[in-house]
Amino acid sequence: MSKNSNRIAPAKGRLGVLLPGMGAVTSTFIAGLLLSRKGKGRLIGSLTQMQTIRLGKRYEHRTPLIKDFVPLAQPSDLVFGGWDLFPDDMYEAALKAKVLERWTIEPVRKELKSIRPMSAVWDPAYLRNLKATHVKKGRTKWDLAQKLIADIRGFQKRTRAARLVMLWCGSTEILPVPAPVHKSLAAFEKGLRESHSAIPPSMIYAYAALKLGIPYGNGAPNLSVDVPAMIELAENTGTPIMGKDFKTGQTLMKTTIAPMLKARMLALRGWYSTNILGNRDGEVLDDPGSFKTKEKSKMSVLDTILEPRLYPQLYGQYHHKVRIDYYPPRGDAKEGWDNIDITGWLDMPMQIKINFLCRDSILAAPIVLDLVLFLDLSKRAGLRGIQEWLSFYFKSPQCRADLEPEHDIFIQHLKLKNTLRLLMEEEVLDHSGLDYYDPKKGLPTPASAAKPLPMSPKSPTRRKPRPTIPH
Numbered sequence: 001m002s003k004n005s006n007r008i009a010p011a012k013g014r015l016g017v018l019l020p021g022m023g024a025v026t027s028t029f030i031a032g033l034l035l036s037r038k039g040k041g042r043l044i045g046s047l048t049q050m051q052t053i054r055l056g057k058r059y060e061h062r063t064p065l066i067k068d069f070v071p072l073a074q075p076s077d078l079v080f081g082g083w084d085l086f087p088d089d090m091y092e093a094a095l096k097a098k099v100l101e102r103w104t105i106e107p108v109r110k111e112l113k114s115i116r117p118m119s120a121v122w123d124p125a126y127l128r129n130l131k132a133t134h135v136k137k138g139r140t141k142w143d144l145a146q147k148l149i150a151d152i153r154g155f156q157k158r159t160r161a162a163r164l165v166m167l168w169c170g171s172t173e174i175l176p177v178p179a180p181v182h183k184s185l186a187a188f189e190k191g192l193r194e195s196h197s198a199i200p201p202s203m204i205y206a207y208a209a210l211k212l213g214i215p216y217g218n219g220a221p222n223l224s225v226d227v228p229a230m231i232e233l234a235e236n237t238g239t240p241i242m243g244k245d246f247k248t249g250q251t252l253m254k255t256t257i258a259p260m261l262k263a264r265m266l267a268l269r270g271w272y273s274t275n276i277l278g279n280r281d282g283e284v285l286d287d288p289g290s291f292k293t294k295e296k297s298k299m300s301v302l303d304t305i306l307e308p309r310l311y312p313q314l315y316g317q318y319h320h321k322v323r324i325d326y327y328p329p330r331g332d333a334k335e336g337w338d339n340i341d342i343t344g345w346l347d348m349p350m351q352i353k354i355n356f357l358c359r360d361s362i363l364a365a366p367i368v369l370d371l372v373l374f375l376d377l378s379k380r381a382g383l384r385g386i387q388e389w390l391s392f393y394f395k396s397p398q399c400r401a402d403l404e405p406e407h408d409i410f411i412q413h414l415k416l417k418n419t420l421r422l423l424m425e426e427e428v429l430d431h432s433g434l435d436y437y438d439p440k441k442g443l444p445t446p447a448s449a450a451k452p453l454p455m456s457p458k459s460p461t462r463r464k465p466r467p468t469i470p471h
């Protein structure tokens, strides 16, 4: 954690958001922000915009909005750019993605039309189901990285952005074969010069961003920054990184239900999950290579939450199956079914069924906004390397190699909010609450604490730091 927690640089000027991959998620995200600027849409699902954070004791009634508590960039300060394999502007991309109706985006047509992707770095070996038409040429992968760096500098100059953040919203790549080229920065840079086959496009984008000290998040299950070479580069350049794979539909459900089963010590016999979706993401995932990357990301969550090693009787032998079927008529309106077989007292069997008729990109867009704002905050707060406190947003949260990732959504949520409290020198909450009932603590009595404390609208939150007992 940063030592300069009380010296977070202010969020002055424009924040440039660079998005490799400008399809359904990206166009929904940008359209949403542009519409909200005109008062024509609410940013529902975004913690940074809608959620409050409790500070101090419960009777203090200090619950500012997160955006009023931490110094975040304003959504109105964001400017957008990115790359795609196809030249469609954001209006065309949004129409093709069919997440939002034409009439919904009409009020921001002009603005969306003005955002056009730069040509992409592409390698068909990592993405078999799309035939790109808008790609860069380069003699080596090193040359391609330099071209991306030039694109980034050009974008910053054009938009006069004071700071930048990059978030991968591109398709799911086939995982590269693990190779020594991923192990150190020196080997990676040599690999770029030699166009090593184990370097996929997403790593080239990540390299360009990190080289310039631009925070990088990864919304897909691609390895991208989750290799030692990229972590080394992030550390060297003082850059925050985080991934992988936005936690939206079925995994959001899984990481909510599984902690409940474990908290109640209910046994799991099997969890069958299936999805139908018909967007471009579904088309890409129809390729077995890309599906394998996604499956790996979706499968890992149950074991880490249920800890079969500690509870072999309850979770030692459950059957877990995940399917994704490409079904074009459904478009972005994904449907997920979960059948969960559990047992309780005396091994009596029970079942839970979930039918989630979700909209993938509608759930992903607020995650993009929060990650952009929090990654920018991390950089200004002097945090570098893996930002595990942002695990809340990911299916496969990146963490130190010797640690298990945290998948339980409730722990992830606590981790996120406690990190914000720490950054702002507020007390970390452990929720034990014994001191409320301990007369020796000298806390206010129910009668004296009945009235909410007044909060100054200018600084509703600042107090002297108090000792914390993290758990």
Ligand SMILES: NC(=O)c1ccc[n+]([C@@H]2O[C@H](COP(=O)([O-])OP(=O)(O)OC[C@H]3O[C@@H](n4cnc5c(N)ncnc54)[C@H](O)[C@@H]3O)[C@@H](O)[C@H]2O)c1
Pocket (backbone or CB within 6 Å): 020, 021, 022, 023, 024, 025, 026, 083, 084, 085, 086, 097, 120, 121, 122, 123, 127, 130, 168, 169, 170, 171, 172, 173, 201, 202, 219, 220, 221, 245, 246, 247, 248, 249, 279, 280, 281, 284, 359, 360, 361, 363, 364
């Ligand atoms: N929609 C969700 O809720 C959700 C949830 C979790 C993860 N994701 C992941 O987010 C990513 C984006 O999802 P989407 O629904 O927007 O998909 P999409 O197919 O609509 O958009 C992805 C875009 O990335 C582009 N692309 C692919 N490779 C590229 C490259 N090398 N450089 C530049 N552009 C490239 C494609 O042309 C496409 O337009 C996918 O990897 C998906 O798996 C999405």
